[in-house]
Amino acid sequence: MRSELLSRVLSLLPDPQEGRSELRQYAGMLRDYPRRGGKGIRSELLLASARVHGVQQDTPGWDAALWLAAALELFQNWVLIHDDIEDDSEERRGQPALHRLHGVPLAINAGDALHAYMWAAVHRAGVPGAMDEFLNMIHHTARGQHLDLCWVEDRRWDLAEADYLEMVEQKTAYYTVVIPLRLGALAAGARPSEQFTPAGLALGAAFQIRDDVLNLAGDAVKYGKEIGGDLLEGKRTLIVLHWLNTAPPEQRQVFLQQMGLNRPDKDPHTIAKIHRWLLDSGSVAHAQAYAHAQAQEGLALLAGAFQDAPDVQAAGELMAAMRKLATREA
Amino acid sequence: MRSELLSRVLSLLPDPQEGRSELRQYAGMLRDYPRRGGKGIRSELLLASARVHGVQQDTPGWDAALWLAAALELFQNWVLIHDDIEDDSEERRGQPALHRLHGVPLAINAGDALHAYMWAAVHRAGVPGAMDEFLNMIHHTARGQHLDLCWVEDRRWDLAEADYLEMVEQKTAYYTVVIPLRLGALAAGARPSEQFTPAGLALGAAFQIRDDVLNLAGDAVKYGKEIGGDLLEGKRTLIVLHWLNTAPPEQRQVFLQQMGLNRPDKDPHTIAKIHRWLLDSGSVAHAQAYAHAQAQEGLALLAGAFQDAPDVQAAGELMAAMRKLATREA
Numbered sequence: 001m002r003s004e005l006l007s008r009v010l011s012l013l014p015d016p017q018e019g020r021s022e023l024r025q026y027a028g029m030l031r032d033y034p035r036r037g038g039k040g041i042r043s044e045l046l047l048a049s050a051r052v053h054g055v056q057q058d059t060p061g062w063d064a065a066l067w068l069a070a071a072l073e074l075f076q077n078w079v080l081i082h083d084d085i086e087d088d089s090e091e092r093r094g095q096p097a098l099h100r101l102h103g104v105p106l107a108i109n110a111g112d113a114l115h116a117y118m119w120a121a122v123h124r125a126g127v128p129g130a131m132d133e134f135l136n137m138i139h140h141t142a143r144g145q146h147l148d149l150c151w152v153e154d155r156r157w158d159l160a161e162a163d164y165l166e167m168v169e170q171k172t173a174y175y176t177v178v179i180p181l182r183l184g185a186l187a188a189g190a191r192p193s194e195q196f197t198p199a200g201l202a203l204g205a206a207f208q209i210r211d212d213v214l215n216l217a218g219d220a221v222k223y224g225k226e227i228g229g230d231l232l233e234g235k236r237t238l239i240v241l242h243w244l245n246t247a248p249p250e251q252r253q254v255f256l257q258q259m260g261l262n263r264p265d266k267d268p269h270t271i272a273k274i275h276r277w278l279l280d281s282g283s284v285a286h287a288q289a290y291a292h293a294q295a296q297e298g299l300a301l302l303a304g305a306f307q308d309a310p311d312v313q314a315a316g317e318l319m320a321a322m323r324k325l326a327t328r329e330a
Numbered sequence: 331m332r333s334e335l336l337s338r339v340l341s342l343l344p345d346p347q348e349g350r351s352e353l354r355q356y357a358g359m360l361r362d363y364p365r366r367g368g369k370g371i372r373s374e375l376l377l378a379s380a381r382v383h384g385v386q387q388d389t390p391g392w393d394a395a396l397w398l399a400a401a402l403e404l405f406q407n408w409v410l411i412h413d414d415i416e417d418d419s420e421e422r423r424g425q426p427a428l429h430r431l432h433g434v435p436l437a438i439n440a441g442d443a444l445h446a447y448m449w450a451a452v453h454r455a456g457v458p459g460a461m462d463e464f465l466n467m468i469h470h471t472a473r474g475q476h477l478d479l480c481w482v483e484d485r486r487w488d489l490a491e492a493d494y495l496e497m498v499e500q501k502t503a504y505y506t507v508v509i510p511l512r513l514g515a516l517a518a519g520a521r522p523s524e525q526f527t528p529a530g531l532a533l534g535a536a537f538q539i540r541d542d543v544l545n546l547a548g549d550a551v552k553y554g555k556e557i558g559g560d561l562l563e564g565k566r567t568l569i570v571l572h573w574l575n576t577a578p579p580e581q582r583q584v585f586l587q588q589m590g591l592n593r594p595d596k597d598p599h600t601i602a603k604i605h606r607w608l609l610d611s612g613s614v615a616h617a618q619a620y621a622h623a624q625a626q627e628g629l630a631l632l633a634g635a636f637q638d639a640p641d642v643q644a645a646g647e648l649m650a651a652m653r654k655l656a657t658r659e660a
Contacts, residue, residue: 082438085435105482109479112445117465119449119461135450138442142439145439146440150355153435
């Protein structure tokens with residue numbers, strides 16, 4: 001995230017120099033993830049939406065938008081702390097996950113505290129309606145996360161593509177696109193367009209599917225995560241669900257057998273073989289095409305919503321940025 | 331909690347009849363702990379404080395106080411879900427802990443969602459200043475929880491009584507007494523007395539120490555929890571810390587050896603022996619006396635704060651209830 005957002009985030013958090021050593025550790029844990037430097041995709045989208053709606057830099061509206069953007073970054077960070085526990089991830093942004101550094105109990109507690117500081121940032125923004133947006137955002141995200149976790153726990157692979165899309169809309173699209181677009185409008189004192197929801201759901205799905213494709217077929221250096229990591233983690237993706245419906249029965253069986261194992265018990269050689277099958281199937285191209293169509297649909301809806309935008313140039317920039325995100329290489 | 335609070339809490343939560351089976355499970359998980367029927371100690375204190383400050387039933391002020399009380403119950407419940415994971419507790423209110431029923435990942439997520447619904451209740455109350463109280467409450471509680479968890483993780487027993495009291499003030503006293511007293515005043519549109527903080531810290535400490543005593547020396551039927559459970563869980567209490575400073579070295583050594591083991595590895599026979607040593611020592615009486623003095627101090631401060639209260643009778647009732655809590659048998 002941009003440095004002026006990071007300083008706002010850190011300004012809300014407890015002082016890491018204060019109190020007994022345990023409390024200095026606590027304060028350090030709250031600052032850890034925000035300082036690891038995420039891309040700030042959601043906060044930038046929120047700020048871009050505020051500009052489209054006529055908010056100009058160095059005005060009170062811009063200050064409010066920055067607080068909302070800081071709140072969105074705090075959201076992202078507390079959710080990541082808890083997600084990393086829920087998925088038992090090893091790494092986050094190139095360093096060990098917080099619970100791998102401090103244990104699960106302290107990391108749950110740090111995520112809870114960061115969650116509360118998110119509300120402090122929302123409160124600080126003083127934007128009418130913003131609190132309802134954050135409530136709605138968490139409502140959707142928690143539902144999507146529940147679906148995803150249920151399927152992992154029950155080792156369910158008998159899912160339709162529509163199931164995956166429902167999960168991604170709830171878990172990713174609202175907090176990545178729909179709500180940032182809406183918050184930008186609210187920061188400007190404007191009423192969010194009703195088109196933001198269908199546009200954001202389509203663009204959010206495109207964004208997530210693109211991420212799934214990159215995880216399987218991307219350039220490891222540009223992408224910055226382990227290629228094929230989703231396979232090892234047993235993540236449901238559009239690619240895998242499409243492939244399962246078309247793959248030869250013996251490949252399917254090998255796949256389901258591996259997915260029935262815990263991550264450390266999976267056989268790297270067999271996983272590499274499955275990885276190759278997936279790449280050689282038409283399923284990556286299918287997912288790409290689906291993501292492309294969703295991106296086009298989302299951008300068209302957005303263009304309609306921005307037709308009478310106060311700042312037409314900013315609207316063009318926002319849409320170019322969204323297009324880039326949905327077709328990105330990393 | 332009283333039934334009108336429970337219905338307010340449930341009215342905010344997602345419908346358990348709606349959507350696919352996974353989402354019905356999700357909605358059911360959010361409702362589970364609130365429906366298990368806690369005592370509602372904090373919400374009753376908040377409502378009592380509102381009455382002391384002149385709020386009368388069936389007025390808008392009373393409605394606001396009820397929403398704040400519902401928020402306090404939601405706080406208690408999401409914190410318990412996460413605490414039970416952090417302590418790996420087996421039971422909560424006579425039934426298996428939520429993560430024992432559904433696994434850790436889903437339970438973390440359900441706690442997070444319930445946390446957000448707490449803010450929805452705060453928002454609904456529409457009481458100026460209430461949001462800051464909740465932020466402050468979580469700030470203290472998370473710090474106290476961090477201290478407690480650190481000591482467990484590092485198997486630290488070289489703690490002074492002052493360390494324990496600092497932890498209990500942060501972890502328990504703010505959310506149990508200080509903040510409910512303050513929220514009651516705010517619901518009445520009054521400025522909370524500055525005496526509420528020292529009074530609440532003293533009474534909160536008395537309340538927790540009383541709980542520690544009951545856990546060790548209470549009547550199992552009345553108390554409703556396993557007597558000696560704190561010992562098996564390795565909880566730091568004023569009793570144990572006092573005893574460690576006075577016990578014969580060989581008893582100390584047996585104790586520390588057992589506390590170095592995980593719960594399932596502890597020897598029930600040895601734990602029973604330690605339990606007896608603790609009961610036979612002067613440490614229970616020491617803790618009782620300390621709690622009694624704290625309760626007296628807290629009540630005296632409260633009497634001062636309520637001197638010019640709009641409702642003197644309600645003030646008397648609140649203080650009688652506080653006295654009862656600090657000397658309760660269960």
